Amino acid sequence: MKPPYKITGKILKLVASISEKIGEVNSAHLSKPPTELRKKNRIKTIHSSLEIEGNTLTIEQITAIVENKRVIGPKKDILEVKNAIAVYDYLDNLNPYNFDSFCEAHGILMKGLIESAGRLRTKSVGIVKGSEVTHIAPPSEMLKPLMNDLFEYLKNGDDLNLTKSCVFHYEMEFIHPFIDGNGRMGRLWQTLILKDSYPVFEYLPIETLIKERQEQYYESLGKSDNTGESTVFIEFMLEIILESLEELLSIQNVSLTNIDRLNLFKSLVKKDYFTRKEYLMSFREISSATASRDLKFAVENGLIEKIGDKNTARYRYK
Structure with a gap:
């Protein structure tokens, strides 16, 4: 079943602009950016995605971990970074349209952090902001059929992957299939879906822009919850994607080795x-x-x- 959302004029305009920018990226040989830029962007991606979840390590500390140097910091934060490095290094082995691959990625990402890494939750959960419960996730017995439906849409839906990646991100957040790690999985899997059609997205630090607009990110999730469809979130994420491409294209005098x-x-x-x-x-x-x-x-x-x-x-x- 197709998840509920509308294709608005704003969405069509953003998709057209993104498609134009992807053409410019390809013309500028930035579909696979220079090695040093790829490394910097990967570190920024990991830093921002984990910072959203409360990780305290700095970009310098994450760079040191990438370079196998010793870092002093909270053990949990260091393990989160090592796991994130491992899963991003493993991207080429993951199938964006396969549910088992999705669970495998969660297993890598949350290894040693929760007992149920890679497995669907068996408890009911709610999302709390301050003292207010903002979202009650579907009960655990509905998780498998809901995720199967979502992957069926991802594989066979008629819309562009640009749009489907946003829909998947929102719907996965709504379903909340795991006891922990759902936010970082939503951002990771959107990257993987986009990468399947446009290789440049493997190296774009979309998470950095999400972190800079974190309040809007959560607002768009909340508004989509309230309307019962992901339209507002799709518009927000397409804006982020466009901005990330524009940022890549703004880099002057990029010379390829x-x-x-x-x-x-x-x-x-x-x-x-x-x-x-x-x-x-x-x-x-x-x-x-x-x-x-x-x-x-x-x-x-x-x-x-x-x-x-x-x-x-x-x-x-x-």
Whole structure:
């Protein structure tokens, strides 16, 4: 069953703007941003998503953990960061349309933090803000059928993944399938759904913008609860997505290294054979000599194999 929401004029306008920005991102070779930028954005993502949930570690401390350095801080906070690093590193192995994969991700994210990591809750829960109960989640016996319906919509719904990712995020928060970790799972899974259609979203720190507008984030969830549909939340999240793309495009003088170019080209050609000319056509800003150096470096370092010589040379990623 399709979750309740309306496609408003605002949603259509935001989707059009986002699609335009994704085109600009692809043209600027930012669909897989430079390595250093990817690392910084991943750290910002982890920091913001966990800070929303009360984690006290700083960006500097999280960077140290990523670099396997010793950090002094609350054990729970350090474990939350290590788990988040593990699940984001595992993204390529997760299937956004598979419920078992969803539970597996929760198991990684909440390992050692709750006893029921990776398993649906068996108790009733309510969301409390201050002294007020703002949301009573569905009873535990309804969780499996509700989540099955949600994944069915995700797999077979007619709307764009841009919209479906927002709907999933809201509906999962509403269902509240786990005893803890629902917020971070909603944000993680929206990233995974978006990444399936648009690789750039793996490296966009959407959570940072959510953290900056945390009050609006919770307001939009509350308004959607009150109206019984996710329309307001979809509009809010599409605004966040658009802003994150605009922020990426605002970075001036982004220069790709040879490794960045080779990794980006690999995501385009996969295991197909290609020529130096085809490689050069994807990076019109570099010279033919630079393209040759890139490919020579890749061959010498075992990244690609070369068949033939000079004008007949063809390449393929290993």
